[in-house]
Amino acid sequence: MFSGEEVASLFARCDVTHVVTVPDSTLGRWEPANQQAGIRLVRVCREGEAWAVAGGLYLGGARPVVVIQCTGLFESGDSLRNILHDWKLPIFSVIGYRSYLNQETLPGDTALIFTEPTLKAWQIDYRFITKPDEFEVFARHLETCSREGKAGAVLIAEGKA
Amino acid sequence: MSASPVGMPLVEALAALRVERREDDVVISAMGAAREWMTLGTHPLDWVFVPSSMGQATSLGLGLALAQPQRRIIVLNGDGSTLMNLGSLVTITAEQPANLVIVTFDNGVYEITGAQPTPGGVAGRKAGDRVDYLGLARAAGFRSTFHFTGLAEWVAGVRGVLDATGPTFTLLDVAPVPGARGPRSPGPTSERARRFMAALRG
Numbered sequence: 094m095f096s097g098e099e100v101a102s103l104f105a106r107c108d109v110t111h112v113v114t115v116p117d118s119t120l121g122r123w124e125p126a127n128q129q130a131g132i133r134l135v136r137v138c139r140e141g142e143a144w145a146v147a148g149g150l151y152l153g154g155a156r157p158v159v160v161i162q163c164t165g166l167f168e169s170g171d172s173l174r175n176i177l178h179d180w181k182l183p184i185f186s187v188i189g190y191r192s193y194l195n196q197e198t199l200p201g202d203t204a205l206i207f208t209e210p211t212l213k214a215w216q217i218d219y220r221f222i223t224k225p226d227e228f229e230v231f232a233r234h235l236e237t238c239s240r241e242g243k244a245g246a247v248l249i250a251e252g253k254a
Numbered sequence: 255m256s257a258s259p260v261g262m263p264l265v266e267a268l269a270a271l272r273v274e275r276r277e278d279d280v281v282i283s284a285m286g287a288a289r290e291w292m293t294l295g296t297h298p299l300d301w302v303f304v305p306s307s308m309g310q311a312t313s314l315g316l317g318l319a320l321a322q323p324q325r326r327i328i329v330l331n332g333d334g335s336t337l338m339n340l341g342s343l344v345t346i347t348a349e350q351p352a353n354l355v356i357v358t359f360d361n362g363v364y365e366i367t368g369a370q371p372t373p374g375g376v377a378g379r380k381a382g383d384r385v386d387y388l389g390l391a392r393a394a395g396f397r398s399t400f401h402f403t404g405l406a407e408w409v410a411g412v413r414g415v416l417d418a419t420g421p422t423f424t425l426l427d428v429a430p431v432p433g434a435r436g437p438r439s440p441g442p443t444s445e446r447a448r449r450f451m452a453a454l455r456g
Contacts, residue, residue: 111320135320136348137313138341145310146345149317152301152451157317175307180443 094119094225094249097126100187103232104158105130107239111150111157113143119251120160120189140165141172147184148176156239159186163208163248173215177244185238186246188212193223195252212248219246261427262405264359265290268330270409271357274416279326280318280454284311286365287330289437298453302446304437309338312346312356319351319420322454326353326416333360334372336387346421347395355415355422356396358387361429366436391423398422 100123104112112127113135114120124134135150137143140161147157161169166188176182190208192199212219220234231247238245264286272294275281283291284303292302301318303311315329336343336358346354362375362384371378374385388401398418402408408426415424440446 113317133320135316135345137345141307141310142313142339142342142345145307145313146317146320149314149319150321151317152314152447153318153321153454154451155317155321172307172310172313175305175310179305180447182447 094222094251095228095231097123099228101126101130101132103235104132107235108156109158110155111135111147112160113137113147113150113157114160115140115143115162115165116160117162117189117191117251119249120162120187123160140169144169144172144176144184148180148182151182151184157184158235159184160189161186162189162191163204163211164191166211167204167207170215177215177217181244183238183242183244185235185244186217188219188246188248190221190248190250192252193250198252208248212246217244217246219248221248221250223250261361261403261429262408264361264428264431265293266405267359267408267426267428269294270405270412271328271330274413275328276326276416279328279416280322281328281330282311282315282318283330284308284335285332285437286361286431286434287332287359289366289434290431291330292437292440296440298449301450302437302440304439305443309335309342311335312339312342315354315356316342316346316349316351319354320349323351323353325454326355327351328355328357328416331356331358332365333358333362333374333387334364337372337374337385340390343391343394343396343423350395350397350421352397352420354420355418355424356391357415357424357426359426359428360387363430365430365434369430369434388423388425391425396421396423400424401427403427
């Protein structure tokens with residue numbers, strides 16, 4: 094969907110200091126560009142950790158972004174709830190939507206059923222991006238959330254270039 | 255078979271730590287440790303992680319340690335919480351923050367829900383053994399590891415623990431607090447977060 098260079102450039106423009114991540118085959122390709130842009134990667138073992146690590150980074154004055162797949166969003170529940178809602182820390186996340194553009198590869202994949210309802214249940218202000226020409230939607234949402242100190246997310250369709 | 259190793263009193267173990275805590279140290283406390291830590295007083299750099307997501311104190315501590323490498327970050331955690339986020343031990347050692355100290359209070363039970371055995375404690379295991387948390391920490395790659403079974407030993411050793419090169423993992427055998435309840439939030443979260451961040455900025 095987007096190149097690592099595009100994403101890294103946006104992150105740098107928004108003063109992102111850390112990417113806290115469990116990669117998938119789409120999001121992981123951004124890692125070299127992020128590192129070249131001077132953005133530090135923190136690789137966590139499970140996605141629930143990512144929200145708490147990002148929360149600690151934010152409290153300490155850094156500007157982290159959580160980058161995970163939608164399956165990791167499902168895993169994240171209680172930690173996400175605590176950081177975004179109990180503590181109201183404005184953590185932005187990038188959620189990869191597994192196989193959305195290539196649904197025949199995983200027939201019966203319930204990630205397609207539960208991803209958006211989960212984002213809505215957690216009251217996350219997200220933008221759903223399905224086309225490469227929607228990079229500006231991603232950029233505008235991250236810029237707005239950064240400027241206004243709000244949590245938010247982009248859900249990025251994966252599965253096809 | 256006892257539910258936990260006979261251990262030192264939690265509040266006295268915390269009091270010993272409080273004596274050695276530097277003014278610029280951040281202390282993150284969770285669950286039973288938070289409940290007792292609050293009884294010992296307040297400090298602008300205390301992050302009482304209440305409400306919490308159980309198990310996430312070590313991860314929050316890692317984030318703070320990375321963002322504030324000039325400060326020592328001390329995390330007061332329980333054995334049940336450790337079990338909920340064992341992967342965080344590996345995440346921490348991947349980053350090797352020299353300023354992060356994890357202190358794990360092992361009483362073998364989920365104290366605040368009525369002292370049911372954890373699956374890591376003696377009473378929660380078919381074999382009647384006890385999970386070797388120190389061994390887990392060593393295997394994960396913590397640079398400094400310590401184990402204290404008695405209060406006198408802990409009082410004598412706490413400064414050495416805090417001054418060791420991190421990441422540091424310390425295990426303390428503590429006795430469950432009979433009838434203990436969960437910690438109460440000491441105030442509105444947004445306001446506490448704002449004050450804490452201001453204290454970090456000095």
